[in-house]
Every structure is written in structure tokens, then in C-alpha cells.
Amino acid sequence: MGPDATVDFMAKVIAATSAENDQDHARMLVDHNPKVPNRQAALLGDGEDPGPALAAMARGLQDAGAGFLVMPCNTAHAFADEIQAAVSIPLVSIIDVTVDACRDKGAVGVLATDGCLQTAIYQDALAQADIDCVLPNTGEIQELMRLISAIKAGERSEAVALRMRDVANAQVAKGARAIIAGCTEIPLVLTEDLLDVPLVSSTDVLAEITAAIASGAHPIQ
Amino acid sequence: MGPDATVDFMAKVIAATSAENDQDHARMLVDHNPKVPNRQAALLGDGEDPGPALAAMARGLQDAGAGFLVMPCNTAHAFADEIQAAVSIPLVSIIDVTVDACRDKGAVGVLATDGCLQTAIYQDALAQADIDCVLPNTGEIQELMRLISAIKAGERSEAVALRMRDVANAQVAKGARAIIAGCTEIPLVLTEDLLDVPLVSSTDVLAEITAAIASGAHPIQ
Numbered sequence: 164m165g166p167d168a169t170v171d172f173m174a175k176v177i178a179a180t181s182a183e184n185d186q187d188h189a190r191m192l193v194d195h196n197p198k199v200p201n202r203q204a205a206l207l208g209d210g211e212d213p214g215p216a217l218a219a220m221a222r223g224l225q226d227a228g229a230g231f232l233v234m235p236c237n238t239a240h241a242f243a244d245e246i247q248a249a250v251s252i253p254l255v256s257i258i259d260v261t262v263d264a265c266r267d268k269g270a271v272g273v274l275a276t277d278g279c280l281q282t283a284i285y286q287d288a289l290a291q292a293d294i295d296c297v298l299p300n301t302g303e304i305q306e307l308m309r310l311i312s313a314i315k316a317g318e319r320s321e322a323v324a325l326r327m328r329d330v331a332n333a334q335v336a337k338g339a340r341a342i343i344a345g346c347t348e349i350p351l352v353l354t355e356d357l358l359d360v361p362l363v364s365s366t367d368v369l370a371e372i373t374a375a376i377a378s379g380a381h382p383i384q
Numbered sequence: 385m386g387p388d389a390t391v392d393f394m395a396k397v398i399a400a401t402s403a404e405n406d407q408d409h410a411r412m413l414v415d416h417n418p419k420v421p422n423r424q425a426a427l428l429g430d431g432e433d434p435g436p437a438l439a440a441m442a443r444g445l446q447d448a449g450a451g452f453l454v455m456p457c458n459t460a461h462a463f464a465d466e467i468q469a470a471v472s473i474p475l476v477s478i479i480d481v482t483v484d485a486c487r488d489k490g491a492v493g494v495l496a497t498d499g500c501l502q503t504a505i506y507q508d509a510l511a512q513a514d515i516d517c518v519l520p521n522t523g524e525i526q527e528l529m530r531l532i533s534a535i536k537a538g539e540r541s542e543a544v545a546l547r548m549r550d551v552a553n554a555q556v557a558k559g560a561r562a563i564i565a566g567c568t569e570i571p572l573v574l575t576e577d578l579l580d581v582p583l584v585s586s587t588d589v590l591a592e593i594t595a596a597i598a599s600g601a602h603p604i605q
Contacts, residue, residue: 166398166409170391173416177387178538185536188387188418194448195394197409223448227415315406317399 165236165315168347168366169195172235175370180378189377192227194220202238203308206278214242218249225250231383233257233373235347237365238279253383260372261343261365262288268341268361270295272334274327274353275345276311277304285345297339303330307346314348324352335360386457386536389568389587390416393456396591401599410598413448415441423459424529427499435463439470446471452604454478454594456568458586459500474604481593482564482586483509489562489582491516493555495548495574496566497532498525506566518560524551528567535569545573556581 173191182188199217204210217239221232232254234240240258247254262285265271273285273296280286280298289296299307310327327349331342341361344350355362375381394412403409420438425431438460442453453475455461461479468475483506486492494506494517501507501519510517520528531548548570552563562582565571576583596602 165406170395170398174391185386185418190419191416193414193416195412195414197406198411227444227448
């Protein structure tokens with residue numbers, strides 16, 4: 164959804180693929196559609212419902228021949244049921260694969276958009292996996308939203324990265340032993356070397372699983 | 385076709401777009417298909433014809449709702465007529481827009497694949513625009529092919545960039561007053577600051593025109 168997040172995701176799928184030549188790489192049918200109504204606004208009750216647009220995109224990709232779907236936008240997974248209902252191919256959930264990657268790390272801090280946190284999609288999936296979670300408070304969420312907007316506008320400065328690190332460290336101070344980058348804009352500035360705990364990047368986890376499914380090395384869940 | 389070239393092209397379309405939020409960005413329907421039969425091999429008479437696969441991809445994008453087509457692979461433009469014949473929407477030619485960007489620069493040196501140079505698509509378009517061209521010799525073409533293969537395999541070292549610069553400079557020594565990066569892998573290592581003459585990157589020119597057409601600022605030719 165965020166334009167750079169899609170490109171970042173594709174680059175990570177390519178990097179995660181073992182290939183000796185072009186033909187070894189996975190084919191990706193991509194509907195890079197930044198015109199989907201704002202997910203965040205809709206979830207906060209203040210904007211057009213993006214569900215029908217997302218469902219139509221899913222159907223278009225299925226019609227074009229896609230064997231499975233991935234969506235490198237965490238917040239949009241609030242509409243996952245509506246998307247899945249529109250197609251017969253599976254949507255591999257970024258939420259589920261990211262939570263799976265958090266097992267045995269202890270309590271995890273979740274950095275995500277306001278809308279994503281309000282729908283509790285991460286909280287529910289973590290609870291189901293018996294993983295404790297630590298959530299940003301209202302002020303921290305407001306800071307996250309300012310930073311995500313800046314990243315979407317092309318900002319990649321060290322200052323933004325360090326402010327993102329501060330929000331992550333606030334969760335560590337509250338007991339988090341790992342941090343989920345639960346918005347695909349976050350890994351565009353926040354890298355694990357900035358933290359004292361593991362960073363679970365939802366983009367990276369989904370890219371690795373996408374490459375593995377496409378190459379036949381991993382079953383679709 | 386080269387996986388990184390597609391991602392590089394998309395990133396450049398996004399960068400060339402004036403946008404204040406996600407929704408201002410252009411929608412791109414992308415068939416990222418590294419499995420198209422090798423264009424280079426086919427043009428040299430030693431491989432499966434990629435024309436039918438390219439035509440089918442074009443039809444798929446038209447069916448998915450695309451308003452125009454672009455293909456960030458110069459060599460594949462040897463099959464442009466077959467692609468255009470398969471659809472009713474226009475294919476904006478990377479060759480034509482790149483040659484257009486070379487006017488008033490004097491003679492241009494063309495760095496491209498062996499297959500692309502043998503089909504003379506650049507030479508013909510330059511001749512029609514009354515632009516003199518300087519071509520790499522057999523040894524220089526062999527070096528170019530080694531470098532392009534290395535870039536496709538993920539190589540981005542300074543050594544590769546400097547060897548690419550040497551091939552460019554050999555054209556300058558033969559009279560070129562500008563260099564066309566006529567293969568979308570080349571700008572992944574060769575940048576204008578490495579040269580004493582202007583570099584016309586086919587990727588950059590096509591990305592700028594794509595963003596301008598998508599925003600309505602430029603007519604489709």
C-alpha cells in the first residue's frame with residue numbers, strides 16, 4: 164500500500180531467492196495500488212471502506228494466474244477475511260507468519276499503526292500463540308504515526324530512525340524481549356543493529372516465506 | 385526481466401511522482417516475470433522465442449485494467465511489434481523515449497546487450513532521429529555481457545562499476561559525446577558522476593515518462 168514498502172518487499176523476495184539466472188527467480192504478479200482508500204482512516208471510523216477495493220485486487224491477481232496471495236501491509240490485514248472470501252487461492256497472512264517468527268523470544272513489543280493496534284489483530288494472534296505482548300501507549304502511538312507518515316513521504320533520515328528506535332526502546336523498558344516491526348514502513352528506517360533485542364521485521368518474514376513457497380521449499384500453510 | 389531491474393524501475397517511477405500521500409502515487413500493475421525465455425539467447429538464434437510469453441503478459445495486464453504498457457528491458461523491445469499486436473493499449477517504447485532524450489547531445493555511445501545490438505533497434509531509432517552513434521566492438525560487447533551477467537547475479541561492487549565505466553569511456557574515446565545505458569542492469573552500477581559525458585539511463589527516462597503519463601502531465605505518444 165505504501166509505495167516504497169511494496170518495492171522493499173519485492174527486493175527482499177528477490178534477495179531471499181537462490182538463483183543463478185533470471186529464470187530461477189519467482190514470477191510475481193503485483194498490483195501496486197497506492198490508491199486503495201486509507202486503511203488507517205477507515206479503521207478509526209473516518210474514511211471510505213477499503214475492503215471492496217482490496218477484494219477486487221485479490222480477484223484480479225487470481226484471474227491473472229496467481230497461486231497464492233501476500234499483502235505487504237499489516238494494517239490492511241484487518242480486512243483479511245473479506246479478501247480471503249473473494250478468492251479461492253490462499254492469502255498468506257503477514258500477521259500469522261510474523262507471530263510464528265516470535266516464538267521462544269519472550270514478551271514482544273508491537274510497533275504498528277493506530278488502526279492496526281485498535282483492531283487487535285496482532286494482540287489476538289499473539290494471545291493465540293501464548294506470546295505475551297507489550298503495546299505502545301497513546302503518546303508513543305502518536306509518535307509512531309508521525310514517523311510512519313514521514314517515511315511514506317520519502318523521509319529516511321537518521322533522526323527518524325533514532326526516534327523510531329526510541330519508541331522501540333520504550334517497549335523494551337516495559338519488558339519486551341523482542342520488537343515486531345508490524346508496519347512495512349518501519350523496516351525502511353529501523354534495523355536490528357539499532358536495538359539491543361531481536362527485531363522481527365514483518366516485511367522480511369513475509370518475503371522469506373514468499374520466496375520459499377514460490378520455490379516449492381515451503382508448503383502454503 | 386532482470387529481477388532487480390524491475391524493482392529499480394518501480395522505485396524510480398515512485399521517486400519521479402510528486403505525491404503528498406499514498407493515494408497520489410500511480411497504480412502499477414506489474415508482471416514481474418523472470419521466467420520469460422532468455423531474450424539474448426533467442427536473438428542470437430540459440431533459444432526459445434520469448435515473443436509469445438511477452439505477448440501473453442501484455443494481454444494479461446490489459447485484461448487487468450492497464451491503460452498503457454511499459455517494459456523495463458531494452459533487449460525485449462526486439463519483440464515490441466509482436467507485443468503491440470497482441471493488445472489495443474499502447475506500449476511506450478523504452479528505445480524511442482531514450483533516443484528522444486539524446487537529441488542535441490552529439491554522437492552517442494550505446495551500451496547494450498549483444499542481442500540488442502545485433503537487432504539494431506537502437507541504431508535504427510538513432511538514425512531516424514539523425515543522431516550519430518558509436519558502438520562497442522566485439523571485445524567490448526563480450527566484456528559488457530560478463531558485467532551484465534554479474535549484475536543480474538547480484539554483483540554491485542565498485543570493480544564492476546569501474547569496468548563498466550571503462551567500456552563507456554572506450555566509446556567516448558571513439559567520439560561519443562553521451563552514453564546510453566541501453567540495458568536496465570547498467571544503471572544499477574554505472575552513474576553519471578563516473579563519466580565525463582552525460583549518461584542517458586534508459587531506466588530513468590522511461591520511469592520519468594511513466595510517472596508523467598500516469599499523472600496526466602504527459603500525453604501517451
